[in-house]
Amino acid sequence: MKKLFEFKTRNIVATGLGAALFTVLFMYVKIPTGIPETQIQTAYGVGTFFAAMFGPIAGALIAFIGHAISDSVQYGSAWWSWVIASGTACFIAGLCYPKMRVDEGVFTKADILRFNISQVIGNAVAWIIVAPILDIIVYSEPVNLVFTQGIVACISNAISAGVIGSLLLYLYSKTRTGKGALREQ
């Protein structure tokens, strides 16, 4: 049985490589939606995929480290309120981890639902509550600006996680062989 907050060597390595992947995708792989300055970040699809595979701590660290590094590399300094919100989103998305059996090749409709519920709650909490409030406290940004930005980010990141995250989990489960898959002939 998988524990919610376990952090074994495999989770540590997954965190490290997942964060590297998150950084690369965050900087280079964005899907333009047609609305100016609004792009779907594929990184959140991958972040929530890793959160569901390796647990909330790995998810939170992946998004936190990945977002902080890509911000620092592009802008010279991280936008801390959004970096923390990223971590929160993937932490909550990872709460479905103990029930997931993707490693054994099982990804049912119930699992899809479970993953998407935790993912949507995570994105909503992170972008509509955490990010705007931190923006106001830390950076004293105007209230209506940060909430508008938050809602746009919430929708596009939830779409990214819902579509790309679920697809990745499904495809990955197909490559795994489950317990008792061998049959005697």
Add this chain to the structure above:
Amino acid sequence: MKLKLFDYVEKDNFVYNLSGLTKLLCFLFLSFAVMFTYDIRSVILIMVFSFVILRVSEIRFSQIRLMLFYTMIFLVLNAVLTYLFSPSYGVEVYGTNHEVLRFTTRYTVTQEQILYQATKLLKYASVIPLGMIFLLTTNPSEFAASLNGIGVSYKAAYALALTLRYFPDVIRDYNDIALAQQSRGLDLSRKEKLLTRVKNVMGICVPLIFSTMDRIDVISNAMDLRGFGKHKKRTWYAKRPLRRDDYVSIAVCGAIFAAVILIAVFWNHGRFWNPFVYGLI
């Protein structure tokens, strides 16, 4: 993709010779000071200070050109959005209204708004050199050691070390896969429909992630075989002992941080420097 990331080249000068722990603490002290204060005078002083350090650390302009470019776009966009969404936020913050110019009843230009937006612009601009100095002059493995030094769990610090170590590898994989897929006719630009674009992005994501998953197994098996994570503590090969220069630098940055907080608390009546109510000094 021309961005040279973590382009760490050893040099022999004051900033490079400081330990990673010192640079991390100084970076945190100064950036928190700037984050906290809305006093344009303190911000300008820290900005001058950080540009002096940038000179001392002998970072070449070509190393930071691209970052500067991105930051400029971000700052301009943020300034425009702030004005569009709340043209009278300055009036709200400072509590007075000195009108300079009027476009419509909603979009007026006030001295308060100008001061607020100028302060904000300089705040964001003044942390940029600090971040760049920190990123470009710190050895990645030493950085992980210094994080562990200030009390971050070594497992999290090691995850970060792995990130920095494998980042170039992931970029190389990404480039290989993207070029291979594009040579087969994959289009990621605006010309395709949204749904096709998502499908095409998956064409790059899936191989990239599956190769990463394989690599995770290889690395974690290797680490387990070498007994990683057996004990509560670990030592770091890249850790440097603190020297006199380190203590002096930490003390100076700590003093700047304390001074900024004290000015805000005892002099400015809050985070904002308010010349409209309390006068210029």
